[in-house]
Amino acid sequence: MRMMIEIDLRNVLPGIHDDDMCVKRLVDLLHSRDGVALVSVEGRAGAGSSTISVEYDPQVISIQQVRELASSMGVALNERYGHLHFETDVPSNSRAHRLVESRLQEVEGVVEVRASASGGVTIEYDRSVVSEDEVSSAIIASGVKRTAPALKEEGKHEGHNHAASSSTNDKHSGWLGRNTELIFALACGTLLLLGFIIEKVGVASLSWVPATLYVAAYVFGAWFTLGEAIQNIKRKRFEIDTLMLVAAAGAAALGAWAEGALLLFLFSLGHALEHYAMGRARRAIEALAELAPETARVVRYGELVEVRVETLVPGDVVIVRANDRMPVDGFVVKGTSSVNQAPVTGESIPVDKRPVGNTEAARSRPDAVEMESKVFAGTINGSGALEVEVTRRSTESALARVVKMVSEAETRKSPTQRFTDKFERIFVPSVLVLAGLLLFAWVFIDEPFRDSFYRSMAVLVAASPCALAIATPSAVLAGIARAARGGVLIKGGAPLEELGMVRAIAFDKTGTLTEGRPRVTDVKVIGGASERELLDVAVAVESLSDHPLATAIVADGKSRLGTTSLPLVTDFANLAGKGVRATVLKQNAWIGKAEMFGVEGVPSLGDAAKKEIDELRQLGRTTMAVRLGDRDLGVIGLMDTPRPEAREALSRLRKLGIERMIMISGDHQLVAEAVASDVGVDEAQGGLMPEDKVTSIRELRSSERVAMVGDGVNDAPAMASASVGIAMGAASSDVALETADVALMSEDLRQVAFSVALSRRTRSVIRQNVYVSLGVVALLVPATIMGLGIGPAVAVHEGSTILVVVNALRLLRYKSSDL
Structure with a gap:
């Protein structure tokens, strides 16, 4: 009898997508092992969070062996194959990015190249054949130029390293540099039109002029097409550029100079406009990288100095003046203002910001800081000055x-694109x-x-x-x-x-349909317990958890208790989806939903606790039962706001x-x-x-x-x-x-x-x-x-x-x- 096991792809091949060739290699390796009958990838194409389904014979191979095999194979693949992602300064059109793919595919050790129409390139290479530095050198030698990075990832990413950068393509060259191909195409059209007009007027003394103008039109119209065609021929590729040149040359050979010039004009104009239009889409993405300012005012040694944003480290305090852009991700430590977060989050209404309540807690757990105190690089400050403590380096910000x-x-192909690629290979x-x-x-x-x-x-x-x-x-x-x-x-x-x-x-x-900020509405004590005893235990234990319900119990519990010391908590453990367990006052403590109790070694709740839970649930409350040792202390009712x-x-x-x-x-x-x-x-x-x-x-x-x-x-x-x-x-x-x-x-x-x-x-x-x-x-x-x-x-x-x-x-x- 065969059995089935599903393994999360992210646990085996972290940091890659399921359209990556490493996934196919893993499937093939698993399928080749004795006892494995069928291996398939279940989930979303290219999503990177799918599962590998393995059908196996338990009499030949155990479930643990299947897991260990998948894990060890994933480690081996991660160690052998690396990935690079970068931006190039190639023109933004389909011809150019196919040419980039063909150039880089020739580099020894490069397994796969995917280039997007906007200039992004992803390369997979075999580390047993070539190193990352050698791939980078080969990229330069091939004539593919990386643009100067505006944002660069540091280090490796879980076995698959990425050299990521944001293109600043064509910024340095100005309008003229970005549109040279369009200018040449228009020159070709102008020369063609002049030649046609003079030819139709029929002035005998100017009979040589139309032919000259048509030849000049050929030069301007074929300039960029000829360059790409030569590159394709060198690489034994027969692209549309070559077809157009052959057709234009054939027209000239037949004496149809005007028709040949028209062909080159329309072809070059079409691709120049394609380049221009795709460049617009590319610059829409590049504009994101330009949102964050390059410098920030930071307090150091008691003085305000201006420094480069990339030099800022967590713990630095930056001063953000009114109407300035936020230079970093962080939390507000002083000042109030309204911040326009639309550039990052898309929110149309500015969000009011206020100082964080507990600086030490925010510093230790920055992700738990409420949105009212959190700011992001690239957002726009309102009328109030703010002091912001940095929580992430510039290369790690949300932006x-x-x-x-x-x-x-951009480099990951959609199902339709994969279909059209297959269609082209046949067509x-x-x-x-x-x-x-x-x-x-x-x-x-x-x-x-x-x-x-x-x-x-x-x-x-x-x-x-x-x-x-x-x-x-x-x-x-x-x-x-x-x-x-x-x-x-x-x-x-x-x-x-x-x-x-x-x-x-x-x-x-x-946190999705509700705001994720529940509040304590009811505290029901049972037997001889007091509200203070119940809250002491609940607040002490839940202060070690980052669950939204725990945060609410701690905040509202402390408010009810006032200023008081809490008992020492040890041996804290989170029981996923159920509650928590810990040791308080040398006794075992449990806090969680009713379904946690009475199973897996957790003592059952008494009838009084169950009755309180049922009544609170009838009112639509979320309930958390609290038990210390052999006593039920009570039930806490919470309600989250939709x-x-x-x-x-x-x-x-x-x-x-x-x-x-x-x-x-x-x-x-x-x-x-x-x-x-x-x-x-x-x-x-x-x-x-x-x-x-x-x-x-x-x-x-x-x-x-x-x-x-x-x-x-x-x-x-x-x-x-x-x-x-x-x-x-x-x-x-x-x-x-x-x-x-x-x-x-x-x-x-x-x-x-x-x-x-x-x-x-x-x-x-x-x-x-x-x-x-x-x-x-x-x-x-x-x-x-x-x-x-x-x-x-x-x-x-x-x-x-x-x-x-x-x-x-x-x-x-x-x-x-x-x-």
């Missing part, structure tokens, strides 16, 4: 991580064969060779899949850039498309076509139903342990695509099991930013609706672009076979390329009001 992740996301050779056959049409039909040659060139031009090659990456790039500008990080084309197809969304309760924007956000999702919305919670069913009723969720599932949430999500996913919205910490396993995992409040949570497919930088639930709407619009644009691209090819190929000239074919062909890029760039102007 820096977003820029890095967006840059990496292009087929067209070349067809063109070759058409060269010999004169043998079978009564026409001169020049006509057969002309028709063959026209078919080659018409069938070139230029528009198809750029159709999907342009839309994905624009969609990711627009999302990032709105405070939403979408990690690649796969989750971008997947999110647009979901019809069901599951929400965690605490987010004010929750009902509006869910209403928007329904308008977008989300047919089913479910709340999953570890809280009691009655409490879950009360919150669900308040916010308008369709159904509530309460009393779920973390593993139960995973099971629930998988059941949903078996029948439909489902997204899971949580805080990225306790909800990570459930988010990994969903079609798309969405984490809220990622600006202040490292875990949320790393684990989710879609990270909402703010805690505004309406960003979920914005993300879904933008994803659906992006999918619509991708479909439109693919239909236009394929439709034009389907129209032009038979038309050129039937006699359509090269000039009209190129005009329609290049027009379709420009059309798909401009259509994709409309996403940059997408507004949340379009919902």
